[in-house]
Amino acid sequence: MCRTTPPAGRKGRPRSPEADAAILSATRQALVDLGWSKLTMGDVAARAGVAKTTLYRRWAGKSELVVDAVAVLFDELELPDRGSLAADAEGVVLQFAALLERPEARTALMAVVAESTRDEALRTRIRHAIVDRQKRLVLEGRRRAQERGELPYEADEAAASRTADLIFDVVAGAVVHRSLVSAEPVDVEWARAFTGLLLGGLTAASAAAPRLRD
Amino acid sequence: MCRTTPPAGRKGRPRSPEADAAILSATRQALVDLGWSKLTMGDVAARAGVAKTTLYRRWAGKSELVVDAVAVLFDELELPDRGSLAADAEGVVLQFAALLERPEARTALMAVVAESTRDEALRTRIRHAIVDRQKRLVLEGRRRAQERGELPYEADEAAASRTADLIFDVVAGAVVHRSLVSAEPVDVEWARAFTGLLLGGLTAASAAAPRLRD
DNA sequence: AGATATACGCTACGAGTCGTAGCGAAAGCT
């Protein structure tokens, strides 16, 4: 799970996987109890039943530790096939929203992103541990829609990639903003209104030829 | 500017407005130089040339201080009338993006939102000092579009308000996500693609009667 | 087996930050 220094086939005593699991679990619980700002390395070590130095052997600091701790939450994301693009999109939105309901994720996500604005390494760590796992849902939804014939297979691969990035930023950004900034519930009603807007824009764009305005 | 305890018409020596300005300015500069996590109250006091106790008389802590310090950046937001809804929407997006390019705003915004997930008072402070000032641009854009006849005047005021909230979360969320999470530039090309998607969805929704799916 | 290398728990440490208290002096209001 992305240690500071992967212990590639060396000689001495290997790091304890039980300690890893205990630390990450303790970190999530500490996030629930204390929130990001009051979470301390010493507290996590005490909760996990390990020495503080053991944490620092694995993670450079609080940010890296928390990223790995919440990353596993994003592995649970699954998207059942609901039969249509509209229903699947609604599913993606509600999945994201359910994750942001969890207090560990709420307090941790914005904090590590804020930290990453001045730390390139942390930013790529977040991308691999969290963002890419969210993006899978969007890509999976598009793939299914293409198989159903609801969306065209795009010839220009670069353009298709740009469109996917755009959709992802819109979906993830809107859900996060609604949930954390506006602090309003992302319920089925909102999800339906949002996906209606989004899919309306998509079909309008694909119907109205490549270029929209000049 | 939202002090901790508004010095309503009391008797003694009034608080120094120069100190206020110096502190907020020093806070912004400290955000640029140090970033959110390394910014300390003592450092800001030293930069502003005031005593640390003076800061604590006005603000309860780092979060409140930073919110007020970056709030003034959002006062500069202006939206020239570009003649069409599409052009105005593009203008809103680029205005938000330009603000997020500023290092003070980049590092501060996500951090205070993260903090606000466990602090209701801070959340409403952010809403008044920052979110409402962004939202004005969206509402202004809608008003102009309605005057031009590009958007209908909605009879149901509650529904109109919900739609405006939705649009705002989508616009602000997408720009923030693109800029801070994906860490990709919000240039004219992206803004055009995004507003194309958004307006396509809007016109599709208004054309296809009230209810979209059942 | 023995040697070697690494992880682990524990204690201790200097450095830095927090938020507050107490003081005398300055500045406005009635």
Add this chain to the structure above:
DNA sequence: AGCTTTCGCTACGACTCGTAGCGTATATCT
């Protein structure tokens, strides 16, 4: 004037950080 509040300054206990040093435990290599 007299009163009230702010301001700058110093000092303080409490807390967190990240590291160093030590003895012990557990793996691989010869």
